[in-house]
Amino acid sequence: MMASDVAAYKEARAALIDEDRSFRRDRHSIPSSDEAKADRLVREIRAAEASSIWKQEYPSIPHPFPGMEFLTGREIIVKTQLFAILSKMPKGALLHAHLDATVNASFLLKIALKQPALHVRVPQRLTASNISSILPHFRALPQNEFSNAPSLTDMSYEAETWVSLQNARGNFDISLGGPEEFDKWVIGSMMINPKEAYDTHNTIAKIWEKFISTFMVSTGLIRFAPIFPEYIREFFKTSIEDGISYIEARINFLYKHMVGIDGQENIPHRDWLLMFDDVLKEVKAEMKAQGREDEFIGARIIYTTIRFITPEELDWYLEDCIALKKEFPHLIAGFDLVGNENELKPLIDYIEPLLRFRERQKEEGLDIPFIFHAGETLGDGSVADMNLYDAILLGTKRIGHGYSLVKHPKLIDTCREKGIALEVCPISNEILRLTSSTLMHPLPILLNNGVPVALCSDDPAVFGNMGLTFDFFQVLVSSEITGLSTLSKLARDSLEHSTLDGEEKRRAITAWEKQWAKFIEEFLREHDRSTCLVA
Ligand SMILES: O=c1[nH]cnc2c1ncn2[C@@H]1O[C@H](CO)[C@@H](O)[C@H]1O
Numbered sequence: 256m257m258a259s260d261v262a263a264y265k266e267a268r269a270a271l272i273d274e275d276r277s278f279r280r281d282r283h284s285i286p287s288s289d290e291a292k293a294d295r296l297v298r299e300i301r302a303a304e305a306s307s308i309w310k311q312e313y314p315s316i317p318h319p320f321p322g323m324e325f326l327t328g329r330e331i332i333v334k335t336q337l338f339a340i341l342s343k344m345p346k347g348a349l350l351h352a353h354l355d356a357t358v359n360a361s362f363l364l365k366i367a368l369k370q371p372a373l374h375v376r377v378p379q380r381l382t383a384s385n386i387s388s389i390l391p392h393f394r395a396l397p398q399n400e401f402s403n404a405p406s407l408t409d410m411s412y413e414a415e416t417w418v419s420l421q422n423a424r425g426n427f428d429i430s431l432g433g434p435e436e437f438d439k440w441v442i443g444s445m446m447i448n449p450k451e452a453y454d455t456h457n458t459i460a461k462i463w464e465k466f467i468s469t470f471m472v473s474t475g476l477i478r479f480a481p482i483f484p485e486y487i488r489e490f491f492k493t494s495i496e497d498g499i500s501y502i503e504a505r506i507n508f509l510y511k512h513m514v515g516i517d518g519q520e521n522i523p524h525r526d527w528l529l530m531f532d533d534v535l536k537e538v539k540a541e542m543k544a545q546g547r548e549d550e551f552i553g554a555r556i557i558y559t560t561i562r563f564i565t566p567e568e569l570d571w572y573l574e575d576c577i578a579l580k581k582e583f584p585h586l587i588a589g590f591d592l593v594g595n596e597n598e599l600k601p602l603i604d605y606i607e608p609l610l611r612f613r614e615r616q617k618e619e620g621l622d623i624p625f626i627f628h629a630g631e632t633l634g635d636g637s638v639a640d641m642n643l644y645d646a647i648l649l650g651t652k653r654i655g656h657g658y659s660l661v662k663h664p665k666l667i668d669t670c671r672e673k674g675i676a677l678e679v680c681p682i683s684n685e686i687l688r689l690t691s692s693t694l695m696h697p698l699p700i701l702l703n704n705g706v707p708v709a710l711c712s713d714d715p716a717v718f719g720n721m722g723l724t725f726d727f728f729q730v731l732v733s734s735e736i737t738g739l740s741t742l743s744k745l746a747r748d749s750l751e752h753s754t755l756d757g758e759e760k761r762r763a764i765t766a767w768e769k770q771w772a773k774f775i776e777e778f779l780r781e782h783d784r785s786t787c788l789v790a
Pocket of ligand 1: 628714
């Protein structure tokens with residue numbers, strides 16, 4: 256064997272690898288030397304933690320590994336150095352999150368408890384044996400209907416009678432654990448726990464039942480005029496603290512009104528947008544006053560309704576969306592239909608109103624892009640999988656999830672060539688049982704095919720993946736190719752594929768670049784200091 260044979264082999268090998276990865280979007284830019292150094296260090300830390308913290312035995316976690324089921328691995332994740340590093344990373348835009356699941360459930364309960372109008376009821380008196388299967392039903396009542404029923408656990412409780420939230424908590428029977436257990440019951444009804452995801456509800460259909468039930472519970476608290484703006488404010492603030500600088504939130508407009516301060520269901524969509532706008536202005540002003548305006552470019556709304564409405568009903572929502580876009584052009588970013596694609600109507604069922612919507616926009620001189628959920632499924636040619644064809648033919652700007660896109664070579668090319676980004680939600684996909692771990696997620700296939708991707712959290716209040724740090728973490732530990740520079744590209748691409756335009760987008764990207772450089776600089780400084788201490 257000649258040395259030159261080996262050299263020639265290695266050259267051919269390097270060329271093949273290079274060609275195989277040539278579509279990757281993180282290949283097109285050369286990182287600064289600082290970023291390259293940070294990328295190397297992060298890889299070292301990842302490797303070290305894979306054989307230290309992930310190899311230990313934990314009594315409650317039998318077989319831990321990086322990229323494992325999020326709800327089980329979470330307590331290990333938060334102890335890692337990698338997590339601490341990523342939590343400081345500027346994430347760019349959050350492009351896929353359902354507003355109703357963006358704020359910590361315990362925070363929501365805390366603010367709800369300040370509202371004397373909020374009441375709760377259950378279909379039967381709560382007891383130790385039925386509490387785990389009964390969901391609270393919340394609603395704000397008009398003052399003349401305020402209840403003085405003592406509690407949900409009292410022997411005198413009659414099915415479906417309202418109890419004020421404050422009483423329900425304060426008088427929660429001690430034998431059931433008192434107020435603390437009340438909190439756990441309420442919070443548990445708004446989240447998915449590991450036993451549900453990986454045991455009792457371990458199929459897509461079953462976990463969706465539990466998933467939908469969390470929204471039925473939280474809606475009663477969120478869709479109340481005094482709560483709604485506080486909820487949005489907390490969403491913005493916690494997102495900013497996680498390094499998110501711009502948001503496109505999906506708001507569910509299915510219900511035509513929310514409950515007003517007077518306990519009547521009389522607050523129309525227009526007022527929801529006014530509240531959103533007020534909070535937005537307020538948070539931006541606050542950031543500016545702190546000299547941090549670059550950390551929050553703003554937020555917009557993707558108008559959504561659910562895929563069980565009839566095509567005729569959709570016409571109403573589309574006109575509603577148009578009216579809102581006219582009045583709040585800076586707030587409405589796009590239109591989407593949500594819900595479990597495996598069970599609800601496919602896009603093709605709505606083709607007439609959806610085509611008409613485009614015509615109506617031309618007449619009105621508006622631009623409201625479709626930003627469709629599609630292919631959030633394991634199906635191969637199922638209606639949910641087929642939604643991808645319709646989303647793309649209808650000109651979707653991005654695709655929500657697109658989990659099954661990798662089955663479609665032609666559509667992969669289209670997404671790459673037309674720059675249709677996928678809003679990929681790794682933790683959501685795992686908890687909703689499309690994949691058993693992040694290691695089996697198709698994300699690397701998408702990245703290697705050059706499909707633009709924005710990482711998203713989807714429903715962080717339900718899943719517990721608040722912010723974007725957890726999703727970036729799972730992605731980073733699940734691929735050898737992926738490094739800090741890949742994450743940098745994903746963050747930048749999120750802004751690139753947002754609905755921000757022209758000057759706004761340029762400003763957002765420039766601000767992000769500055770934050771990124773600072774992040775790298777601080778990481779290297781911090782790392783040098785800690786290695787000095789060790790030495
Ligand atoms: O990942 C998802 N795919 C499809 N629909 C979703 C997802 N997450 C939430 N929703 C839908 O959005 C509504 C709340 O605004 C929920 O009712 C839920 O059905």
